[in-house]
Amino acid sequence: MRIILKNSSDLPLYQQIKEQIKTAILNGELKAGQQLPSIRALANDLHVSVLTTKRVYTDLEAEGFILSRVGKGSFVAPENLELYLESKRRMVEKQLTEVCRLARQLGIKPEELHTMLDLLMEEENDES
Amino acid sequence: MTSILEVNNLTKTYDQFSLDRLSFSLQKGCITGFIGVNGAGKTTTIKSILGLINPEAGSIRFDGMEMNRQEKQIKNRIGFVLDEGYFYGMLTVKEMKNVIAPAYSSWDEQTFSNWIGRFGLNPNQKIASLSTGMRMKFAVALALSHHADLLIMDEPTSGLDPMMRSELMAILLDFMKEEGKSVFFSTHITSDLDKVADMLILIDGGKILLNEEKDTLLDNHARIKGDSRWINERTRPLFLTLRETPYGFEGLTHQKEALRQEMPDAVFERPTIEDIMLAYVGGAEIAH
Structure with a gap:
């Protein structure tokens, strides 16, 4: 798993770490049942506070991504990922619907909208 | 997280300087950095905690115990490294150890010789002839050989070169791997803390200005x-x-x-x- 913390990022450290662990889980790099490093080990490796990694794990557990067992450690949760992805997709669809409605109101043609989207996604790729 | 050490209303007055009803607590399982410029009150605070000077007022609790009542039990669970030499220069490493070891009922000779070996210290070398770095390592070896739960250090990195400082930080992180251990250390070299600290307490003019999670502080500024x-x-x-x-x-x-x-x-x-x-x-x- 790769975790890269940006000093120039606007996101708080714990959020940067949380998002990257989530990504690793969602793209299958971290498999269901796999053990995560201890909060101290992760904190040491990333040079962040153990209080930060603790918050990351607490959040990930609350969101159903991982399970923590006292004395055993934290593990990637076995299921619910499909559901999660599905709900994320629905969120994107919902926002796109809104965009389509706005575009129609303003008389923006579908082709223009496609071009806009392509450009935006290209910019995003350049940044990351 | 629970606290390992609580300091309440600590007050100590000198001619030019005073600690003014200082209160703070240290969380168990955390490395707390105690920062401030020279003369801010770091050493006075640490010496008061360790009972090396007598504050006029204030109480100190360690893991639920009162320092006034159970000093012996508490001291057994604290390891400390001080800035100034509190060793006798004419003694050898081994002789000095023999002076210190009986003070702790849980002294562990095996752990001590492991540290000495790891640090490359010669037991028969005179303390006066140790380099600053080696003397610090000796102090750390002494502090960590009675299974202390809290390690308190006053300016352990001052006078050390960057290599030695980062080696000391690695030792701290190693010590923290065991559940329930805590570290409290003062420094004016704040770069030591960028990598290892969990909590930060900033003292200035005998008053605490900040007491916050390190990452939260860095995120908010x-x-x-x-x-x-x-x-x-x-x-x-x-x-x-x-x-x-x-x-x-x-x-x-x-x-x-x-x-x-x-x-x-x-x-x-x-x-x-x-x-x-x-x-x-x-x-x-x-x-x-």
Whole structure:
């Protein structure tokens, strides 16, 4: 798993770490049942506070991504990922619907909208 | 998380300086950095905790026990490394150890010789002939050989070269791997803390100015650079420190959101602990 913390990022450290662990889980790099490093080990490796990694794990557990067992450690949760992805997709669809409605109101043609989207996604790729 | 040490209303008055009803607690399982400029009160605080000087008022609790009542039990669970030499120079490493070891009922000779071996210390060498770095390692070996739960260190890195400092930080992190261990150490070399500290306490003029999670502190502050024309009567008060040159400005703020709205094109960077410390102790004009 790769975790890269940006000093120039606007996101708080714990959020940067949380998002990257989530990504690793969602793209299958971290498999269901796999053990995560201890909060101290992760904190040491990333040079962040153990209080930060603790918050990351607490959040990930609350969101159903991982399970923590006292004395055993934290593990990637076995299921619910499909559901999660599905709900994320629905969120994107919902926002796109809104965009389509706005575009129609303003008389923006579908082709223009496609071009806009392509450009935006290209910019995003350049940044990351 | 629960606290391992609680300091309440600690007061100590000297002619030129006083600790003024100092209160704070250390969380179990955390490395707490105690920062401040020279003369801020770090050493006085640590010596009061360790009972090396007598404060006029205040109480200290360790893991639920009162220092006044159960000093012996508490001291058995604290390891300490002090800045000034508290060793006898004419003794050898081994002789000095023999002076210290009986003070602890849980002294572990095997652990001590492991540390000595790991540090490459010669038991028969005179303490006076040890280098600064080796003397620090000897002090750490002594502090860590009775299964202490709390390690208290006063300026352990001062006088050490960067290699030795980072070696000491690695030893600390190693010590923290065991569940329930805690470290409290003072330093004015804040870069030591960037990597290892969990909590930060900033003291100045005998008062605590900040007591916060390190990462939260770094997240909530920002170093901002940009065009001097963006500085006006509305934006100026949002900075803790501000330095203007003919080429632009650089400043530290704890009001990131407000400033982002005011100057969306400015560069926002994560500050260092030193930036934050200097901003709060009034080193506003100090350039980098």
